[in-house]
Amino acid sequence: MKQLKSITVLLFGMVLFFSSCQQSNVSPTSSSAYVPTASDVTASATLSQLQQGRSLFLSRCGNCHGLPSTDSYTSSNWSYIVSNMAPRAGLSSTDAALVLKYVTKGK
Numbered sequence: 352m353k354q355l356k357s358i359t360v361l362l363f364g365m366v367l368f369f370s371s372c373q374q375s376n377v378s379p380t381s382s383s384a385y386v387p388t389a390s391d392v393t394a395s396a397t398l399s400q401l402q403q404g405r406s407l408f409l410s411r412c413g414n415c416h417g418l419p420s421t422d423s424y425t426s427s428n429w430s431y432i433v434s435n436m437a438p439r440a441g442l443s444s445t446d447a448a449l450v451l452k453y454v455t456k457g458k
Contacts, residue, residue: 384409384418387453396457404453411440412450426455 387401412418424432429451437447 385421385456387456391456393457396452400449400452401457404449404451407442407446407450408453411442411446412436414440421454421456424454426458429454 384405387398387405389398391401392398408418421429433447433451433454436442437444437450442450
């Protein structure tokens with residue numbers, strides 16, 4: 352009986368693991384994520400960098416979970432989130448910096 356319980360717990364855990372990181376069909380054209388414009392350019396973020404960050408945010412961050420609004424967190428929260436999630440998303444430090452510029456709107 353104890354062995355059956357262990358197997359059940361193991362199977363349940365495997366189901367949760369494999370279902371938690373499903374591929375999603377997030378694309379830049381279908382997402383409600385904000386689209387950077389010239390008015391979003393700052394001293395530290397060009398329009399091209401913001402657009403690249405958006406593309407990475409949609410494709411890499413949206414690969415495993417839903418995408419929060421960029422207004423959902425403060426800049427310091429985003430910094431923490433991106434630095435912790437970048438390795439999981441396979442982001443280089445350059446790509447992580449672009450995502451951070453996008454989600455913080457160049458701040």
